[in-house]
Amino acid sequence: MRRRLLLGCCQRLAVIAANTDATGAEVKSGIIKDLISRALVQSDQDSNPAAPNLPIVELKEKGVILKGTTLLPAAELFKEMGVQLQVNSGTGAIRIASGQTKISAQMNDRYIWVNGIKKFYAVPPQAVGGKLMLPLQVLKDAFQISVTADYNTSLDGKQRPLRAVTLTTAAKKIMVDINSAYETYRTYLGKTAWIHKFINEEVTLLDGTPTQTIKNMAQVTLLKIENAALISGWLDVYFTYQNKTYKIKDLHTEDFQTTFLTANPYQTYSFSPKYWQLIENNKLEPGMTAKMVELSWYKPDRTYSSGENLTTWVYEMDPDLSVDLTFENGVFVSYQTEE
Numbered sequence: 001m002r003r004r005l006l007l008g009c010c011q012r013l014a015v016i017a018a019n020t021d022a023t024g025a026e027v028k029s030g031i032i033k034d035l036i037s038r039a040l041v042q043s044d045q046d047s048n049p050a051a052p053n054l055p056i057v058e059l060k061e062k063g064v065i066l067k068g069t070t071l072l073p074a075a076e077l078f079k080e081m082g083v084q085l086q087v088n089s090g091t092g093a094i095r096i097a098s099g100q101t102k103i104s105a106q107m108n109d110r111y112i113w114v115n116g117i118k119k120f121y122a123v124p125p126q127a128v129g130g131k132l133m134l135p136l137q138v139l140k141d142a143f144q145i146s147v148t149a150d151y152n153t154s155l156d157g158k159q160r161p162l163r164a165v166t167l168t169t170a171a172k173k174i175m176v177d178i179n180s181a182y183e184t185y186r187t188y189l190g191k192t193a194w195i196h197k198f199i200n201e202e203v204t205l206l207d208g209t210p211t212q213t214i215k216n217m218a219q220v221t222l223l224k225i226e227n228a229a230l231i232s233g234w235l236d237v238y239f240t241y242q243n244k245t246y247k248i249k250d251l252h253t254e255d256f257q258t259t260f261l262t263a264n265p266y267q268t269y270s271f272s273p274k275y276w277q278l279i280e281n282n283k284l285e286p287g288m289t290a291k292m293v294e295l296s297w298y299k300p301d302r303t304y305s306s307g308e309n310l311t312t313w314v315y316e317m318d319p320d321l322s323v324d325l326t327f328e329n330g331v332f333v334s335y336q337t338e339e
Helices: 002-018 025-039 074-081 136-142 182-188 253-259 273-280 290-296
Strands: 042-045 056-058 063-066 069-073 084-087 093-098 101-106 111-114 117-120 126-128 131-135 146-151 162-168 173-179 192-195 219-227 234-241 244-252 302-307 310-318 321-328 331-338
Touching: 063 182, 069 074, 069 136, 069 162, 069 173, 074 084, 074 093, 074 131, 074 173, 101 136, 111 136, 131 136, 182 219, 234 253, 244 253, 273 290, 290 321, 290 331
Parallel strands: 056 173, 063 173
Antiparallel strands: 042 146, 063 069, 069 131, 084 093, 093 101, 101 111, 111 117, 126 131, 146 162, 162 173, 192 219, 219 234, 234 244, 302 310, 310 321, 321 331
């Protein structure tokens, strides 16, 4: 699904470019500018323009968004800012100091003392993935910084999730990537799932190397789920299998729950070992039920009635190839390919 969407987007851009004649220079220029503006990350700045020649540092740790509040990784951020941070793991007390600036907070407490003034924040300092996260607003209240927000491009124009924020101090610009998908998917983290891996689903190692180690219906543990870069509606999903970490890159949000099953399929369906072996290897064989075929491959792109008690499932593998599976009374009987 996701590959077809991206392909369609590229094809639409090509058509627009091809249909622009040489006599319409101004129109062509306008179209190109519009395409560039849509393709690039858009930015909003909430403070004074920053000095242009400051060094830029990008943090390794990502921030998150909870209840509309941007939270940033405190330890790495304050290290770059040259700010002293102390956290008492026993009491949860947080102390932050830089010159005359003093911040006193408590883990999971929404009241924070900033330069002697007690302030209320909708989301408190808290641990996310074992890292202390602090509301961005606290930094804006306490320090002389400007903040620029970068947003993902939206293909449907309906949403532009926050992609990153850049904090500009007197000495440098600090860029922090934001995982806007964290709040939606955090309940899955650390949970067991069974990966529904379609035949062309690419699973890779962390360095991007494709691997065939993961079979369909393998039991995995979800580790991290992040929004993919630049374009909204896509996810990068990290998981562990037999003590190694893998990822699926650019998984469409609509496909997440059908790609990672949270209920054990081996307990849900009483199939014989013969059929489970076929499913695990994405194989099809006459005699399989519709549910077996769905688990071995995926839900079809479309279906239609092809005769009395006959149904055809159509899988569009790419723009030039489709596979038609024929079912009789809900049982797979034959297939054909169309180019």
